[in-house]
Amino acid sequence: xxxxxxxxxxxxxxxxxxxxxxxxxxxxxxxxxxxxxxxxxxxxxxxxxxxxxxxxxxxxxxxxxxxxxxxxxxxxxxxxxxxxxxxxxxxxxxxxxxxxxxxxxxxxxxxxxxxxxxxxxxxxxxxxxxxxxxxxxxxxxxxxxxxxxxxxxxxxxxxxxxxxxxxxxxxxxxxxxxxxxxxxxxxxxxxxxxxxxxxxxxxxxxxxxxxxxxxxxxxxxxxxxxxxxxxxxxxxxxxxxxxxxxxxxxxxxxxxxxxxxxxxxxxxxxxxxxxxxxxxxxxxx
Amino acid sequence: xxxxxxxxxxxxxxxxxxxxxxxxxxxxxxxxxxxxxxxxxxxxxxxxxxxxxxxxxxxxxxxxxxxxxxxxxxxxxxxxxxxxxxxxxxxxxxxxxxxxxxxxxxxxxxxxxxxxxxxxxxxxxxxxxxxxxxxxxxxxxxxxxxxxxxxxxxxxxxxxxxxxxxxxxxxxxxxxxxxxxxxxxxxxxxxxxxxxxxxxxxxxxxxxxxxxxxxxxxxxxxxxxxxxxxxxxxxxxxxxxxxxxxxxxxxxxxxxxxxxxxxxxxxxxxxxxxxxxxxxxxxxxxxxxxxxxxxxxx
Numbered sequence: 001x002x003x004x005x006x007x008x009x010x011x012x013x014x015x016x017x018x019x020x021x022x023x024x025x026x027x028x029x030x031x032x033x034x035x036x037x038x039x040x041x042x043x044x045x046x047x048x049x050x051x052x053x054x055x056x057x058x059x060x061x062x063x064x065x066x067x068x069x070x071x072x073x074x075x076x077x078x079x080x081x082x083x084x085x086x087x088x089x090x091x092x093x094x095x096x097x098x099x100x101x102x103x104x105x106x107x108x109x110x111x112x113x114x115x116x117x118x119x120x121x122x123x124x125x126x127x128x129x130x131x132x133x134x135x136x137x138x139x140x141x142x143x144x145x146x147x148x149x150x151x152x153x154x155x156x157x158x159x160x161x162x163x164x165x166x167x168x169x170x171x172x173x174x175x176x177x178x179x180x181x182x183x184x185x186x187x188x189x190x191x192x193x194x195x196x197x198x199x200x201x202x203x204x205x206x207x208x209x210x211x212x213x214x215x216x217x218x219x220x221x222x223x224x225x226x227x228x229x230x231x232x233x234x235x236x237x238x239x240x241x242x243x244x245x246x247x248x249x250x251x252x253x254x255x256x257x258x259x260x261x262x263x264x265x266x267x268x269x270x271x272x273x274x275x276x277x278x279x280x281x282x283x284x285x
Numbered sequence: 286x287x288x289x290x291x292x293x294x295x296x297x298x299x300x301x302x303x304x305x306x307x308x309x310x311x312x313x314x315x316x317x318x319x320x321x322x323x324x325x326x327x328x329x330x331x332x333x334x335x336x337x338x339x340x341x342x343x344x345x346x347x348x349x350x351x352x353x354x355x356x357x358x359x360x361x362x363x364x365x366x367x368x369x370x371x372x373x374x375x376x377x378x379x380x381x382x383x384x385x386x387x388x389x390x391x392x393x394x395x396x397x398x399x400x401x402x403x404x405x406x407x408x409x410x411x412x413x414x415x416x417x418x419x420x421x422x423x424x425x426x427x428x429x430x431x432x433x434x435x436x437x438x439x440x441x442x443x444x445x446x447x448x449x450x451x452x453x454x455x456x457x458x459x460x461x462x463x464x465x466x467x468x469x470x471x472x473x474x475x476x477x478x479x480x481x482x483x484x485x486x487x488x489x490x491x492x493x494x495x496x497x498x499x500x501x502x503x504x505x506x507x508x509x510x511x512x513x514x515x516x517x518x519x520x521x522x523x524x525x526x527x528x529x530x531x532x533x534x535x536x537x538x539x540x541x542x543x544x545x546x547x548x549x550x551x552x553x554x555x556x557x558x559x560x561x562x563x564x565x566x567x568x569x570x571x572x573x574x575x576x577x578x579x580x581x582x583x
Contacts, residue, residue: 006387006390007386007387007388007390008387008388010387011384011387011388014376014380014383014384015373015375015376018375100371101367101369101371102371102373104336104339104341104365104367104371105367105372105373105428106388107339107340107341107360108339108340108341108363108364108365108429109384109385109389109428109432110360110361110388110389110392110432111388112357112360282343284340284341284342284343
């Protein structure tokens with residue numbers, strides 16, 4: 001019995017080696033792009049900035065704009081890798097096996113359905129966590145190295161906040177569980193792929209929408225109009241009968257916000273995983 | 286080791302809460318070491334019964350004992366080939382067999398599996414997705430035989446094979462059964478396909494098990510009779526089917542005692558027996574298996 005555990009992971013890796021190679025290429029590609037931006041283009045952009053300082057009209061600041069936009073785009077891609085994970089988990093990882101009957105092949109090769117699902121979730125989870133961690137570290141490095149060149153992207157932007165912390169990994173793990181559950185419930189590749197994608201998009205949409213409420217914001221009131229600190233995330237502001245008010249998250253709220261949301265997403269992942277096992281136990285003897 | 290390969294009592298499976306019963310009230314006993322034909326028309330519940338035995342579906346009601354234990358507990362000792370022969374299309378033949386070795390670490394018999402594959406002139410490096418239906422059947426059978434099962438469940442195994450391959454693979458299966466005492470259950474809706482190789486019969490019809498037992502016993506329990514229509518009284522016997530043509534009555538019966546002397550009798554063929562039961566779903570089921578010996582060990 002215990003010897004089969006050595007064989008089962010090998011089988012799962014062999015079955016999904018294409019997906020693993022693509023994922024490795026994505027991680028390496030995005031990391032390489034960040035390195036290129038910072039090591040090659042950032043220096044040129046800074047040189048142009050310095051040259052600019054001596055003239056009144058400076059068209060070269062477009063370079064700076066380009067750099068910031070590109071980093072923003074990479075952050076967007078890193079953030080939404082979880083959608084690709086959801087599609088993979090609902091489709092190729094579990095859904096296709098149930099639709100084509102190959103899951104039954106595995107279950108009659110002396111592997112219980114529970115151990116099959118465990119291997120199907122654990123190995124991709126390792127890949128998602130390792131890849132996600134690499135991307136987050138690379139992005140954090142790229143972000144801090146070139147922060148002076150990023151005028152248009154802020155820490156509280158919906159995708160940047162995900163890409164700069166454990167949320168990337170948490171969303172990826174949750175997407176795996178959601179994909180597996182959708183596939184076990186629907187047992188159709190395309191339907192499960194779509195459902196997992198939609199469910200993860202919705203979860204991210206709702207958490208993004210209510211993200212500012214996940215940690216108590218700071219409220220300031222004043223008789224005069226309020227200057228917020230640098231880099232503050234303005235949640236609400238205006239003027240009422242008592243004077244001016246502003247509700248905001250200072251940059252120091254990045255980590256509390258990050259951890260609370262990570263906790264929520266990981267809890268959702270745990271619940272979904274438990275549900276997936278419950279469905280599997282009911283479906284298979 | 287149990288002397289009973291499969292034993293069902295009141296076994297039923299319904300799909301969904303309001304769905305119809307795919308199988309109901311199934312009760313039979315299959316002794317170990319038999320080669321059993323599971324015969325019945327499409328939709329009779331054959332595949333459901335095999336999936337229940339393979340531990341792929343939980344029964345809705347009743348009980349099914351596999352090799353003396355639960356279907357899930359017997360998983361490692363049971364081989365199963367589903368009707369559509371699912372295999373991973375992205376793997377090569379060699380990788381598929383390596384998967385068999387990986388997933389059945391203590392039982393895998395690489396020589397047997399490779400021999401089955403080699404019989405079909407298959408290149409081990411070709412991908413499963415490039416194989417024909419018959420070649421896929423061969424690989425699926427190799428996977429099932431390679432785990433050296435005590436009970437082998439085959440759902441319509443020969444449907445995709447040409448006559449030559451069918452003959453050869455049937456020979457392989459029979460050799461396996463003879464050498465290792467493997468119990469084999471194979472389903473088909475064609476009786477003739479299995480008649481020569483099987484010694485046990487399970488006849489499924491509209492979700493019920495209509496006949497169960499050794500083929501010889503079942504045949505011996507039935508008679509084809511014919512006689513004059515107005516003077517023949519068969520009410521003392523179980524009549525499976527009777528037909529009157531002109532003044533001639535022909536019937537398939539289970540005699541319950543001595544028959545009137547003016548009847549002509551003959552032993553029915555297996556095909557006649559099966560067709561008569563399928564044409565007459567009202568005929569009572571018959572289980573001619575040896576007495577149930579639950580719990581007794583060989």
